Amino acid sequence: MKNWTEILMHLGEDRTAYYGAVTPPLIQSSNFAFPTVQSFREAFEDEAAQHLYSRGNNPTTLILRKKIAALEGSEDAMVLGSGAAAIATAVMANIKAGDHVICVNKPYSWTQKLIGTFLPRFGVKHSFVDATDIQQIEAAIRPNTKVLMLESPNSLTYEIQDLAACAALAKKHQLTTIIDNSYASPYYQNPIDFGIDIVVHSGSKYLSGHSDIIFGAICSTKAMIGKIISTEYMTLGPVLSPNDAWLALRGLRTLRTRLEQSSLSAQKVISWLKQQEEVDYVLYPLDPNFDQYELASQQMRGAGGLFSVNFKERPIEKMEAFSNALADAFLMAVSWGGYESLQIPSCVFYRMASKEPPPVPATFVRYYVGLESAEFLISKFKQAWHHLL
Ligand SMILES: *Cc1c(COP(=O)(O)O)cnc(C)c1O
Numbered sequence: 001m002k003n004w005t006e007i008l009m010h011l012g013e014d015r016t017a018y019y020g021a022v023t024p025p026l027i028q029s030s031n032f033a034f035p036t037v038q039s040f041r042e043a044f045e046d047e048a049a050q051h052l053y054s055r056g057n058n059p060t061t062l063i064l065r066k067k068i069a070a071l072e073g074s075e076d077a078m079v080l081g082s083g084a085a086a087i088a089t090a091v092m093a094n095i096k097a098g099d100h101v102i103c104v105n106k107p108y109s110w111t112q113k114l115i116g117t118f119l120p121r122f123g124v125k126h127s128f129v130d131a132t133d134i135q136q137i138e139a140a141i142r143p144n145t146k147v148l149m150l151e152s153p154n155s156l157t158y159e160i161q162d163l164a165a166c167a168a169l170a171k172k173h174q175l176t177t178i179i180d181n182s183y184a185s186p187y188y189q190n191p192i193d194f195g196i197d198i199v200v201h202s203g204s205k206y207l208s209g210h211s212d213i214i215f216g217a218i219c220s221t222k223a224m225i226g227k228i229i230s231t232e233y234m235t236l237g238p239v240l241s242p243n244d245a246w247l248a249l250r251g252l253r254t255l256r257t258r259l260e261q262s263s264l265s266a267q268k269v270i271s272w273l274k275q276q277e278e279v280d281y282v283l284y285p286l287d288p289n290f291d292q293y294e295l296a297s298q299q300m301r302g303a304g305g306l307f308s309v310n311f312k313e314r315p316i317e318k319m320e321a322f323s324n325a326l327a328d329a330f331l332m333a334v335s336w337g338g339y340e341s342l343q344i345p346s347c348v349f350y351r352m353a354s355k356e357p358p359p360v361p362a363t364f365v366r367y368y369v370g371l372e373s374a375e376f377l378i379s380k381f382k383q384a385w386h387h388l389l
Contacts, residue, residue: 002073004187004256012066026246027059048229055237056229061245067252068207071186072199074219078229079245083182083202084110085238086216090198091115093228094147094176097123102140103149104131104161106359108180108202115149131161132292134169141173150196151180153296155306155336156358156366158183158285160292163299167195182206182337186219187259188302198224205337206304208251209258212338213244258339261371262305268374269367272381273309278388280363283308305369306336308360311388316362318388319347323365325384329377336368341377343367 018025032051034040043050051057061079069077080086091114095101103115105128115126127140131150148170152160163179170177178198179191185206191199201207203215216238218228240248270287273279281289284307285296296303311319323332323345330343347362349355358364369377 002070004071007067007070008253008255011070012063024060024063024246024249026242028242029058030054048226054242055239056234058242058245060242060249061240064240064245064249064252067249068186068201068203068217069219071255072181072219073186073190073192074199074221076222076225077217077219078225078233079203079240079248080216080218080233080238081240081244082214082238083108083180083200083204083216084114085236086200086202086218087111087178087180088114088118089228089232089236089238090178090200090218090220091119091147091149093224093232094178094198095119095124098144099146100125100127100142100144101147101149102127102129102137102145102175104151104154104159105129106154106157106159107149107151108155108182111149111151111180131166132159134162134165137166138169141169141175145173145175148175148177149180150177150191151183152189152191152299153183153285153303155183156308157360158283158290158308160285160296160299162295163191163194163196167197170197171195183304183306184300184302185255185259185304185337187255188304189300192219194299197221203248204335206255206259207337208248209255210247210251210338211335211340212251213247215240215244215248258371259302259304262369263302265372265374265377266303266305266307266369269369269377269381270307272374272378276385278311278314278385280310280312283310304337305341306366307369308364308366310361311363311365313361313363314388316347316350319345319363319365322384322387323347325387326380329372329380330367339371341368341370341372 043052065077129136129140150161177196179196181199182202199219201217286303330341344366346360346364349358350362
């Protein structure tokens with residue numbers, strides 16, 4: 001059992017090094033100076049571990065890396081300028097021209113773009129599979145398959161993968177497993193415990209938690225993180241600025257408190273919604289009616305504030321009016337994991353000239369419950385409800 005409080009509050013911090021300051025300093029410096037040629041030489045010889053230049057190492061950023069590694073239970077972690085950078089960097093570090101990647105169906109949109117559109121330019125092939133079924137993953141494995149890209153749960157319909165089974169299959173075929181763990185966060189799921197090789201996060205969501213920065217993380221062995229830093233990371237340069245690392249540290253302090261509160265309120269809102277006649281179904285991995293509830297409860301300790309609702313069939317105008325009426329309480333915005341409640345009504349993607357409709361109906365809405373009280377949010381639903389009728 002992890003000591004969450006110790007990790008979030010103290011781990012990686014050396015207060016004696018900065019006047020006993022309770023909060024670590026923001027070392028907003030691009031480069032670091034050395035008093036002698038010999039010490040400068042030593043820093044060059046061990047650039048991954050020394051503070052030489054902030055594209056590589058920075059003391060404020062290093063505290064964040066240590067905390068995130070401890071939260072995931074990985075040997076090491078690195079932080080990057082976005083979750084998308086974390087995903088792309090982790091995947092690219094494990095493939096070369098001629099290789100093949102297997103990815104879950106319906107991953108995060110920019111993961112889809114990376115594997116489906118970007119990597120083919122460099123001769124990397126792919127298969128998207130229904131990974132709720134381990135046999136479909138196995139059937140897609142080719143002699144040149146190198147990476148199995150998972151996302152469990154995804155952040156719209158929450159399909160999950162059997163992580164232990166995926167890890168065992170990958171070992172048998174010498175594939176590197178990568179999982180996007182942004183939905184559960186390290187507080188509710190630690191894929192490394194199930195044998196997954198690399199965990200990636202969009203820290204823009206729960207980890208930073210205040211909708212104020214874009215940030216990503218990769219967690220793995222020391223060898224893997226070292227390899228990624230010295231190759232993809234240093235050449236592509238997807239750096240997290242020390243200022244944003246400092247904000248991430250501040251947000252991270254309350255990870256546990258925020259998640260528990262969001263999670264509790266989301267469950268209250270969900271149980272109210274489930275009683276309403278106008279609701280067709282609710283999707284939440286730890287709802288007993290969820291298709292993969294048993295597997296979810298074996299792998300996850302909780303499920304946070306993000307869930308989806310499908311309302312019974314009705315004209316798109318009603319969905320629009322209802323969503324508009326809710327927009328002062330559930331802000332109409334992408335992302336999630338901050339302090340404020342949000343909604344993405346899928347009717348927004350219908351009647352769009354430039355986009356195909358999503359794989360869900362216009363009556364489907366993704367909600368995120370932030371730190372408002374459940375009673376307040378339910379009262380807002382009640383006020384807006386007549387628009388549905
Ligand atoms: C937001 C998100 C990402 C991308 O992260 P950014 O920090 O926005 O680059 C990746 N995966 C999932 C599941 C996300 O929700």
